[in-house]
Amino acid sequence: MQISPDFLFNVVGFPITNTVIATILTDVVVVVVVVLINKEISLKPKRIQNVVEMIVDYFREITKSIAGEKASFIYTWGVSFFLFILISNLVSQFPGFESIRFHTASSDNDGVPLLRAATSDLNLTLALAVLSVIATHCVSVKYIGVRKYITKFVTFKMFPIFLFVGILEFTNELAKFISFSFRLFGNIFAGERVISTIYGLCSFVLPLPFMALEFMIAFIQAIVFAMLTMAFMHIMTDRSH
Amino acid sequence: MEIIQKFGLETKLFLFQLINFSIIVFILKKFLYKPLEKILDERKNKIEQSLRDSENAKIALDNAGEEAKKIIATAKSNADKLMVSIKVSNDETKEKAKEEAKQCSEKILEDARCKALAEFEVVNKQIGKISIDISSKILSKILSDLFTDDEKQKLMLRVLDKMYEKNTN
Numbered sequence: 001m002q003i004s005p006d007f008l009f010n011v012v013g014f015p016i017t018n019t020v021i022a023t024i025l026t027d028v029v030v031v032v033v034v035v036l037i038n039k040e041i042s043l044k045p046k047r048i049q050n051v052v053e054m055i056v057d058y059f060r061e062i063t064k065s066i067a068g069e070k071a072s073f074i075y076t077w078g079v080s081f082f083l084f085i086l087i088s089n090l091v092s093q094f095p096g097f098e099s100i101r102f103h104t105a106s107s108d109n110d111g112v113p114l115l116r117a118a119t120s121d122l123n124l125t126l127a128l129a130v131l132s133v134i135a136t137h138c139v140s141v142k143y144i145g146v147r148k149y150i151t152k153f154v155t156f157k158m159f160p161i162f163l164f165v166g167i168l169e170f171t172n173e174l175a176k177f178i179s180f181s182f183r184l185f186g187n188i189f190a191g192e193r194v195i196s197t198i199y200g201l202c203s204f205v206l207p208l209p210f211m212a213l214e215f216m217i218a219f220i221q222a223i224v225f226a227m228l229t230m231a232f233m234h235i236m237t238d239r240s241h
Numbered sequence: 242m243e244i245i246q247k248f249g250l251e252t253k254l255f256l257f258q259l260i261n262f263s264i265i266v267f268i269l270k271k272f273l274y275k276p277l278e279k280i281l282d283e284r285k286n287k288i289e290q291s292l293r294d295s296e297n298a299k300i301a302l303d304n305a306g307e308e309a310k311k312i313i314a315t316a317k318s319n320a321d322k323l324m325v326s327i328k329v330s331n332d333e334t335k336e337k338a339k340e341e342a343k344q345c346s347e348k349i350l351e352d353a354r355c356k357a358l359a360e361f362e363v364v365n366k367q368i369g370k371i372s373i374d375i376s377s378k379i380l381s382k383i384l385s386d387l388f389t390d391d392e393k394q395k396l397m398l399r400v401l402d403k404m405y406e407k408n409t410n
Contacts (some may be wrong), residue, residue: 004249014253023261023270030265034272041276076274078267122248127258131266177294 005121006112008102018102018113019121026088028120033087056078059226067234068141074077074233077135081128083224087118089188090216092117093211098196119191119221121180129180132229133173140236176232180225187221224234373404 005017009031037049045053056079063075091097092115101111118124140151191214198207380400381393390397 002249004255015251016256020254020257023258025272027261027265031268034268038272038276041280043280043287045280052273053277053281056274057281060278076265076270079274080262080269083269084262084265091266121254121258122250124258124262127248127255127262131259131262144283214292238357 003122005116005123006104007009007106008103008104008112008114010150016211017121018116019118019124021114022088022092022097022118023121023124025115026084026091029087029091030084033083040179052083055082059230063230063234067230067237070094070139070234071236073139076232077132077233078226078230081132081229082222084128085128085184085225086218086222088118088124089222090215092119092188092192093214093218098192098232115191118191119184122185125181125185126177128184128225129177132176132180132232134175136232139233142151184221184225191217196208332387373401377401 005019008016008018008021010016031034033052035047040046041049056075059075059079059082060071063071063078067074097115097117098113100114102114103111137149140152153170155162194216195207195210198210205221254304283404377397
């Protein structure tokens with residue numbers, strides 16, 4: 001099985017891969033959740049509102065207790081990453097993922113999977129990492145100002161110590177792209193490979209513990225991504241840093 | 242380049258994912274977090290208000306309890322005072338009635354004594370008169386045979402004077 005997502009077909013010159021379809025499926029689930037909540041939103045929460053409210057409130061309160069006034073901006077990014085990654089990872093556990101095959105001109109007799117976990121595509125995880133880092137820097141500029149933000153990376157105070165520290169900070173920011181994207185991609189991709197290998201060995205009962213593990217990983221990866229983003233946002237908006 | 246190809250990194254797909262997630266964030270911010278924040282704040286305010294109300298109610302209840310205790314204590318002390326005053330006034334009334342009854346009985350007794358004395362005087366006088374009459378009649382009868390009319394007259398007068406003197410003493 002290849003690391004890159006499988007190409008299925010072209011739509012107006014845009015390549016549609018199995019992970020793109022999974023991403024759209026995730027989008028649909030997110031939009032349905034939003035529509036359902038908006039439809040039956042009330043002071044006495046019911047079913048889905050209860051769950052989403054619990055997540056939103058948890059992130060909001062935890063951010064408020066750490067970041068104070070900046071919480072309203074920071075937590076929305078945290079929850080967005082968490083919900084999107086979690087839904088994407090959970091959706092990939094549905095039956096049909098990897099098992100429904102699609103035949104293309106370049107594929108062999110077995111064809112290629114029609115659906116594959118969206119987060120097992122580096123394009124998505126890298127896009128999420130880029131957005132996370134950009135949002136972190138935007139929030140930093142917003143709360144500490146451009147001058148203070150620049151001095152985090154370039155300063156001639158106590159030359160050359162702080163200049164070197166600035167270079168390290170810059171490298172650290174570049175490393176975030178790699179750490180964010182590859183952590184999520186690696187975990188989900190590896191999980192998929194394990195599950196498909198186990199399915200190859202025995203399709204009954206045996207994959208269950210691994211599927212449970214995948215559920216756990218889905219949750220852990222979502223919360224790790226969200227928490228790291230929020231932590232970096234808080235660190236970057238800290239004036240004393 | 243080979244690594245990028247191996248991982249399937251493609252500009253179009255990367256941009257699609259970037260834009261897609263940005264749209265999702267926008268949708269979530271506008272249609273999920275805002276209404277949920279509103280609801281959460283509203284609920285929080287309601288809970289805080291309810292807590293404040295319950296705290297106030299508790300204080301009011303405590304105050305009412307204290308006030309009730311005070312009122313009961315005041316009522317009790319008033320009742321005690323009233324009981325004492327009633328007892329005192331009862332005793333006084335009793336004493337007064339006793340005194341009045343005593344005075345009244347003494348007056349009645351005095352009146353009766355006076356009346357009896359007066360009646361005794363009257364009776365005494367009447368008895369005296371009667372006894373004088375009887376004595377004079379007896380004496381005149383006895384003396385009519387022994388003395389002359391003149392002597393009788395003188396004797397009778399002397400006897401009567403003596404009797405009269407005796408009676409008046």
